[in-house]
Amino acid sequence: MFFVLGAVLFALDVLGVSGSLNTITASPSDATIYRYETSEELELLCSYSPLGNETAGNPTWSDTFGNSTFTASGNKLTYDEDTFKFGDSGNTTCVMAVTYAGQSESHDVSHTFSVNFPAVSGGGAVAGSVAEDVELTCEIAASNSSLEIQWTLPNATEASSGLTTSFNNNKITSKLSVPNLLMSEGPGNYTCAVEESTTIINLVAYSVACSPNQLVISGSDVVLTCLVKLSSTGLLTVALDLDGVKGVENDDGTVMATQKLTNVEQDDTIVWTLHLGGSKVANGVIELSAYNNSDSTCPLLSFSSGTLECEGNECLYSCPDNQYYQSGTDLRTEMNVTCDNSNSQWSHVSKTNPLGDFPICTALAVAKTRKLEATIAMSGATTCHNNMKAALLNFFTSSGDYTCLTKSTCTLTTSDITCSVADSAVSLKITVTQNGASSDGIYAFESQLTYNPTSVTFSYSSSKKRSTVSLTSTGVTASYDVECNDGAGQVGKECLTCPAGSYSSGGVCEKCSVGSYQPNSGKTQCTSCETGLTTVTTGSDSITDCTVTCEVASIANGYRSPASGYTVMTGTPVTTFCSSGYSILKTKTNTQTCTSAQPACFKSCVIGKKSDKSSVTDGTSLIYQSTLDYTCSNKEGSSYSVTCSEEGSELNAKCPTLFWIIVGCSIGGAVVLLIVIILVARRRPRRPPPPPVVEVGVFEEVVDTFESLTDTFRRAFMETPPPPPPGGKHGRR
Secondary structure, eight states: OHHHHHHHHHHHHHHTOGGGGSOOEEESOOSEEEOOOSSSOEEEEEEOOOSSSOEEOOOEEEESSSSOOEEEETTEEEEOTTSOOTTOEEEEEEEEEEEOTTOSSEEEEEEEEEEEOOOOBOOEEEEEETTSOEEEEEEEEOSSTTOOOEEEOTTSOBOOSSEEEEEOSSEEEEEEEEOSOOSSSSOEEEEEEETTEEEEEEEEEEEEEEOOEEEEETTEEEEEEEEEEESSSSSSOEEEEETTEEOEEOTTSOEEEEEEEEEEOSOEEEEEEEEETTEEEEEEEEEEEEEOOTTOOSOOOEESSSEEEEETTEEEEEOOTTOBEEETTEEESEEEEEEETTTTEETTOBTTBTTOOOOOOBOEEOEEEEEEEEEEEEESOSSOOTHHHHHHHHHHHHSSSOHHHHTTSSBOOGGGEEEEEETTEEEEEEEEEEESSOSHHHHHHHHHHHHSTTOOEEEEEETTTTEEEEEEEEEEEEEEEEEEOTTEEEETTEEEEOOTTEEEETTEEEEOOTTEEOOSSSOSOOEEOOTTOBOSSSOBOSGGGOBOEEEOOOOSSEEEESOTTOEEETTOEEEEEEOTTEEOOTTSOSEEETTSOOOOOEEOEEEEEEOTTBSOOTTOEEOTTOEEEEEBTTSTTOEEEEEOOSTTOEEEEOOOOHHHHHHHHHHHHHHHHHHHHHHHHHHSOOOOOOTTSOOOOHHHHHHHHHHHHHHHHIIIIISOOOOOOGGGOOOOO
């Protein structure tokens, strides 16, 4: 054998291919060399170990990196520090000339190193919706799964939880979960690093709030808006579209799109979309339901899901297909509401629902487990026997009426059956379990058992008496329970996905407490509002519900919508309605924002007396502190007015008569005569009075004259003439 091997080597040596039996020994020997530092030197070695009498010179080196520089010494090549940057990759080749003894020609032997300086990928700006769980991803090329990607949080601490790592196709993928993203908590710079190779992900939180689905009075105009808020501005391009209207950036960095629709005559659907950084991150619709509310004084309603159809004072709210809302322990799909015109309030409005929000509809959720417990009273035995369990189980599985057992969708074993005795009567209790899926199978089991409570019959073998005992059911009592997965709550015999504005706790859906919100369905917690803000009531489903609240002021002689004492958002319109006979001042409007001074109701004045010549209608009321102008048919070209200067007073809309015209003329003439007398009295020369007589001044004369004229006027126009003296003769004056 050694002879044969020697002969082969000799032949190959003669042929000049002896080097093919020996290759270059390379270091590092990896098929692909991954390096995660650029600040250190990189050394590559090529060496040749002869098998026979061949010799090899020092290698010559070349690479495909382009502008790289290296130093070659002997069989080693050295790349200086900072020669490469992350993302560089290429090949470096060493070639050695091998010469065999007795040969004049050499043969080249080579080795190629594949060198890679991988960069961590996944950096840049990433958008996440407020109150959502956001997953960030970094990747890097690697030769094995031992490499670890380090995450640094915005607060400069190292991430220690919420991490998952996988290795596939020479690539390590690391994911970091950021739960419950908020504007104030979560956004910022996240750093992924593998030694010196790093990248930064800037997580931006966003929220979008658009006008809700709402009623629109037929033929009226409606203004719709969408508002986008970002935790950081300038990092992502924002493209907001509201039915063709583009969003405009405000001074505070928010972006708003406003769409005005005129003369809305029919139902309409308005579509909106939001793109951040060129990617669509959110979209939705605003449903408009047009109706004629000429008979209703209640405010217009809005709704988050489903449809709302109204006519007159009644509205019907309906869930979308295959969706429900919870009402106590029942699942419902519709809600009827009516408007009470006496207080302008819808029937479903309350202090905990001041704006009349409708429940949000969601789909049923797959249950974790469904459990039926039934106690079957049996006749035919007075004591329990071990064989009863197997006999009862055999009855259920072989009768054909309890198909969920035969189809293996339900589980019932002998360990799920217990026997008890009370007053010499045997009862068998069974526990049937169904995991997940729909409830049809276990429902059918329960229905069959309770609908025919005397249909259970079976026999068992009594070992003591060596005889067969037959039992028949005499009655059944059953209870049903369902265990729901996280994010869903039990409603009756079903699991309902917890709607937005709620969370799952202890197997039921709870509304978010005041001061918190949840914009998504199927969640296990709510998000607290930022410091200084709160919500109007429980069950808030949007960050925009976090606000400064206001309590609707009380009112006398009227009512308000929303009602007095209700807590609403600052800026909510409050409408004041006055009781019959009362009104607000003409200088006020009956709708004001909650924080504004609300108008009061004042008792109106009534025109209680009027001339038949007056243009005023009988019983006309007049708003407090207002003036009513009118005309008189007997005095064309003249206008008159009456003012309500005292609340609730009775006013007189008079017109001038002939009597009062005479009176007016007489008074005017008397005044003129008085002025003349005064002037004459001042100019008349006076003789000096005798010393004992006291002179009467001009003023006293004027007073006497005026009193005389007044007495004459009164007797002429105001007093009733005295009756004639007896005998029909007038007495002398």
